[in-house]
Amino acid sequence: MQSITSDSYAVHFNNKAYEALNDHLSQKGYSKVFIMVDENTHEHCLAPFMTNIAGEYDYEIIEIESGEINKTIETCTQVWHVLSELDGDRKSILINLGGGVLTDLGGFVASCFKRGIAFINVPTTLLSMVDASVGGKTGVDLGALKNQIGVINQPEMVLIITDFLKTLEERQLHSGFAEMLKHGLIKSETYWNDLKKVDDFNNLDELIYQSVVIKNEVVLKDPTEQNLRKILNYGHTLGHAIESYCLEHPQKDTLLHGEAIAVGMILEAYLSNELRQLPDSALEDIKTTFLSRYTKVAFSNEDIKSILGLLKFDKKNSHGNINYVLLNSLGNPEIDVRVPDELYNKAFAYYAES
Missing domain, CATH: 1.20.1090.10 (Dehydroquinate synthase-like - alpha domain)
Incomplete structure (x- = not known):
């Protein structure tokens, strides 16, 4: 499928998604590549995703707990601390590998850390593929109130790899x-x-x-x-x-x-x-x-x-x-x-x- 071009980034699909990612990483020379996952995408998606990345980079994996209940500023604070402890700097990039909760939160984390680092969304759920990961909305909930805190900030790219849908329950x-x-x-x-x-x-x-x-x-x-x-x-x-x-x-x-x-x-x-x-x-x-x-x-x-x-x-x-x-x-x-x-x-x- 042909890539879809937005204002400042593109949405790439399946094999073209990996090609675009590999070209981007090789050209940008990021100081560190952080990949954020939850326990589900760590188990089911991280290994095949990493297998398709060409080149040697300084990787760090950050895992958060899944679920809307964890889409909070407290989770963001934990991730910001981890980024600092792992020597993240303004030339780092955060790759968000997960569903809508993770791409919303990860985009917000990246937009605020060091006043903004680059991020890429790799949606792994149908909801995030067709909605949450596209359009630049990032943020977290305020208590039970949905998406009250956040910013609109565009990713470097969005990578839609539909094989990840095979890991989902039908309810998702x-x-x-x-x-x-x-x-x-x-x-x-x-x-x-x-x-x-x-x-x-x-x-x-x-x-x-x-x-x-x-x-x-x-x-x-x-x-x-x-x-x-x-x-x-x-x-x-x-x-x-x-x-x-x-x-x-x-x-x-x-x-x-x-x-x-x-x-x-x-x-x-x-x-x-x-x-x-x-x-x-x-x-x-x-x-x-x-x-x-x-x-x-x-x-x-x-x-x-x-x-x-x-x-x-x-x-x-x-x-x-x-x-x-x-x-x-x-x-x-x-x-x-x-x-x-x-x-x-x-x-x-x-x-x-x-």
Whole structure:
């Protein structure tokens, strides 16, 4: 597959990814090459990744614990200490080999260490391949509140090696697939319909490529999320609040990012039907598609009240207003829409209907 060029970096795929990495390392002469992994990518991905690197470099491996619960400033501080102890300097590079938690955190670590060192993202999950690793968003959570601390800073390159998907559980693949479905809803009804036909995850390369193209086109037009890039947050206003709520309440099952966003996309489709022109048929199509792939989550009235209390922390908010991305039709989103309070319970009731 042809590499996808962004403003200051490129996304390379499979064999071209290793070629691009080897060319880059040989040309740049980094003082040290740090590779950050978690326990899963250390076990399943590090050895094949290292096997494909040509040349001799001064490597150091840094391992962090996996999971959203560890996407914190405390983890960053630990990594910064390790970088210092291992004599990292401004001519070092950090290669982030992992899923969205690791690439988000690793990009932030690199952006701050010594006021900024180079970094490369090597996403190993479907979610990070089509979303988290592309576009320059880096950062960590503030307690259970998603992505409250961070910067937008671009990597040297992103390397998508789809063989790493073979190491994932099916639940992780479904989580990433939710973001691909979102790309269809915000940019292309044709792509949405193509994705609905997918019945296994054995050959996703072309669809992954299309998702990266969609995200890259949006980011190129609005790299710092002033306007258009907000459409990538469809489903995320309520979805992030649901994800945060489940993360901080032990009695609730923790949801993976895509699972929470799938709920958010149904809820926000209902709001789109009520407040914009999204047809009834499209609303039912969205609900049916997501509920056929993602287990329905039960929310009590108390759950809903607490979830709605978290909306004030959404990053798209301004001047005290909660701003939504809603759909006028499939592939036609609208940003900065305000929602009357009385519609929230109706949206959750619609989601709960069989």
